Amino acid sequence: MPEPLPETAAICLGEAMVMFAGGPGPLADVEVFRRSVGGAECNVAGGLAALGVPTSWISRLGDDGFGEHVLRDLQARGVDVGGVELDPVRPTALYVKESQDGRSRMHYYRTGSAAAAMAPEFLDRPEVRRRLAQARVVHTTGITAAISESSAQMLERLATEPREFLLSVDLNWRPALWRDKDPESLWRLLKAADLVLIGADEAAVFAGTGDPEELYERLGAKTLVVKNDAHTATVLEPGGRTDVPALSVEVVETVGAGDAFAAGFLAGTLQDLPMTQRLRLGHLTAAAVLTAPEDHAPPPAAPERERLLSATDEEWAATKIGPR
Template sequence: MTATDVVCLGESMVTFLPSRPGRLADVPSFTRAIGGAESNVACALAAAGHRVKWVSRVGADGFGDHLVRAVAAYGVDTTAVRRDPHRPTGVYFRTATDRADDRHELVYYRAGSAASAMSPDTVPYEDLTATHVLHLTGITAALSAGCLALVRGLTARRPGRPLLSFDVNHRPGLWRGADPSVLLDLARGADLVLVGDDEAEAAWGLRGAAALREALPEPSVLVVKHGGRGATAYARGAGRPRDGTGARTGAHTGTGAHTGTGAHTGTGAHTGTDTVAFVPAPRVEVVAPVGAGDAFAAGFLSATLRRLDLTRRLRHGHLMAAVALTVPGDLGAPPARAHADRLAALDDDAWGRLHLAPGWTRTGEDQEVRTP
């Protein structure tokens, strides 16, 4: 039996959020929070009721204490987080504006961090395998040569490994002087890949979901995110996640059957050997445009573990992304499962009218979800 539903491997940092908009030079104070793609996914999944473990390294310092406590408070198993007495916990500061805004500033203090010392020698393989799903991102691969070697080893196909989920998460600043095409090689070794069409064009020069599927035929499931427009998913076969012993589990990576009810948005029409679904994103009143990609990954993985059809997996991804978009930080409280399931089951017209505002995850759905 596996100990967890999902293991997330990667660096988390202490995040300092500005008390008001403006340049970092002008912001008088900051609020402490946590940030990190993989720990964000872990926290969101745990808050949604899944058994999750986060594997990482942090410094033997106060920031490391804070990170471990904060992640554990979401219900995440942190027993595999190692403490490094020689390297610090990473931290970063950011402004309140969108990453795409010319005024946006993001300053990392992570060079030489404890997490950058992760490698095949410092992360025990047994910490990663007793699970249905192992979730990685391209951020880890960019942190150091040891981290890249670790991710390369984990994305190598081998009998009995868990279903391997890989979010490309291309961060140009981490790849200065290096070739991000390695991310394409890593993605080819995964079973489930999530990638934004904008980052795919920036890193690999590939444009459009079809071109990405042609370049990534190996993963059983490929999810291409189109920002506020929506997301497209390709699913091949009826493969299911494996546990750490190689036995099949009940959670699907993708179904070969149609996933919708007709020839409309998100209905899972077949293209070749793939089931293909596109689901538009609902309208969201954005508070802070951070953490949405990690939240989308958590929603999609949660629905995958629950064996929902491809359209509903995408819808749950969008709903979880809306949780992050309607709060100031990276993480928000997800809606009750029944609430999310009701929204994910809406017909296409009703889904297209969704308008999610801050507070929509609370009870009193009719007050927070508008369908004008």
């Protein structure tokens, strides 16, 4: 008899990696690195759990020390990892953050990783099926669609089978991952999703336009969230359009802010908040990451969130967020 299943409102499906961040300067000169856990879908999973949403992260990891570190990290952040499969042969993926002149550059080591071996039959595992059956939202990204042909096929199956949950997809366009690949599978995934999140800058490269109205027309009638860097987030849906300006933020590091925004917006969706408050919650969680050196950070405390979610437009516009 299977163990009792933890409550699951949201599932994040995709890779996680161990990240090594060096001090300022070229990698050739860095002697000490700081270890943490990153990856788009696991960042969103941790962000949802921090906002009180029962969340499962589902993926594959190497049966190695790095994989164990990922599991411990996510469990410590309140994420259910009972649907994770360990691979005795393929490794856990890694990436290294190089910081020079106030900018960060990522170096990825994910070829042949355990996560890249995800395939359609991965969804048939009892641990996965049981969680999918009770989830209200399943979130994934274009990165998982890109890491291997088999993982793209898995997401296509997820998107085309009958489902009770909302399918959320963040474009997360990474041109290097799509080199010599046809992105048509990603187009199909986006068009099949119930909720799509896109950055205007990446949409301009991927789709040839960052205009929310044009993107909405091309993707079909669904909920579309377009993030315009540090300026405005826009939602288009059958009921109309909503725009909410971003907060004024003293930026420390930009990596992971988009994932944090997705976590905030999805949490607001699951809580049935008004659309303006869903976007505000996305901005608030993104601001917390923008003011931290890691790829994820705790969201603002609940009293501060509640105050800003209910603030007037003038109070919201006057708010400034700095490092905590």
